[in-house]
Amino acid sequence: MTTAHVTGAARGIGRSIALRLARDGHDVAVSDLAGMAEALDDTRKEIEATGVRSVALHGDVSDPASVRALVQDTATELGSLDVFVANAGIAQTKALLDVTPEEYDTLHAVNGRGVFLCYTEAARQMIKQGTGGKIIGASSIAGHKGFGLLGIYSSTKFGVRALTQAAAQEWAEHGITVNAYCPGIVDTQMWVEVDHDLGEINGVGEGESMKAMAEGITLGRVSTGEDVAAYVSFLAGQDSNYMTGQAALIDGGMLFV
Ligand SMILES: NC(=O)c1ccc[n+]([C@@H]2O[C@H](COP(=O)([O-])OP(=O)(O)OC[C@H]3O[C@@H](n4cnc5c(N)ncnc54)[C@H](O)[C@@H]3O)[C@@H](O)[C@H]2O)c1
Numbered sequence: 001m002t003t004a005h006v007t008g009a010a011r012g013i014g015r016s017i018a019l020r021l022a023r024d025g026h027d028v029a030v031s032d033l034a035g036m037a038e039a040l041d042d043t044r045k046e047i048e049a050t051g052v053r054s055v056a057l058h059g060d061v062s063d064p065a066s067v068r069a070l071v072q073d074t075a076t077e078l079g080s081l082d083v084f085v086a087n088a089g090i091a092q093t094k095a096l097l098d099v100t101p102e103e104y105d106t107l108h109a110v111n112g113r114g115v116f117l118c119y120t121e122a123a124r125q126m127i128k129q130g131t132g133g134k135i136i137g138a139s140s141i142a143g144h145k146g147f148g149l150l151g152i153y154s155s156t157k158f159g160v161r162a163l164t165q166a167a168a169q170e171w172a173e174h175g176i177t178v179n180a181y182c183p184g185i186v187d188t189q190m191w192v193e194v195d196h197d198l199g200e201i202n203g204v205g206e207g208e209s210m211k212a213m214a215e216g217i218t219l220g221r222v223s224t225g226e227d228v229a230a231y232v233s234f235l236a237g238q239d240s241n242y243m244t245g246q247a248a249l250i251d252g253g254m255l256f257v
Contacts, residue, residue, distance in 0.1 A: 092152055139164070
């Protein structure tokens with residue numbers, strides 16, 4: 001039995017990953033911002049209904065003390081930390097010329113520093129345990145290609161790929177693999193908001209921007225959280241043992257790299 005932690009698990013992709021890892025047989029700690037407590041507790045209950053143990057923790061991934069507590073509380077409550085999924089992230093849809101320095105810092109604090117803090121705190125715990133581990137981060141198609149109107153978001157997701165490559169090299173000697181997942185368009189609250197903001201900028205209605213982007217997907221549909229969770233299940237399990245430092249696209253065929 002291994003123990004996993006998934007951040008940003010109150011909804012969306014994080015929730016799907018947490019439930020999938022539970023079905024795979026991991027005990028799963030879930031965390032999110034304190035304001036998401038009710039939804040997070042629903043995720044915890046659904047995990048426990050699969051027959052594994054869970055704990056719901058509150059914390060902001062951009063805050064060092066918070067992330068330290070998330071890692072320590074997982075190990076204390078569930079016995080160890082073997083898989084850490086740094087999933088939490090935020091988006092912004094804005095032309096570069098309209099982005100303020102404060103907005104730039106906020107995006108990088110959550111998507112960049114947040115992943116750095118999660119990776120390093122998880123690694124410290126796994127090194128202490130001496131039994132290796134799997135560290136997994138959320139990048140994006142926007143981590144492989146800089147998208148107009150998603151410029152700062154894209155820069156944070158390129159950063160996740162860089163951190164993933166460096167961490168993989170630094171922690172291989174401890175038996176830790178580090179990989180990232182790069183979804184395309186996943187039908188979550190984040191995309192509802194991106195679609196709304198793109199619609200306002202481009203003068204098109206709700207759902208139109210998502211529909212236009214979906215037309216370019218080879219497999220002919222947008223992604224579900226479960227599509228992404230299936231790949232994270234592989235990254236969290238033993239079948240991915242000979243893979244590290246990678247950030248593979250799970251996007252239905254949007255980008256070909
Ligand atoms: N939805 C997509 O199409 C898509 C595509 C590529 C990558 N991603 C990435 O996948 C991850 C999950 O995206 P999603 O679509 O499920 O988003 P979402 O907005 O539906 O859910 C994100 C969760 O993260 C939490 N969160 C936000 N800031 C946090 C913080 N500072 N500390 C802790 N938790 C925080 C939110 O409360 C929310 O529950 C993100 O990193 C996102 O960038 C999403």
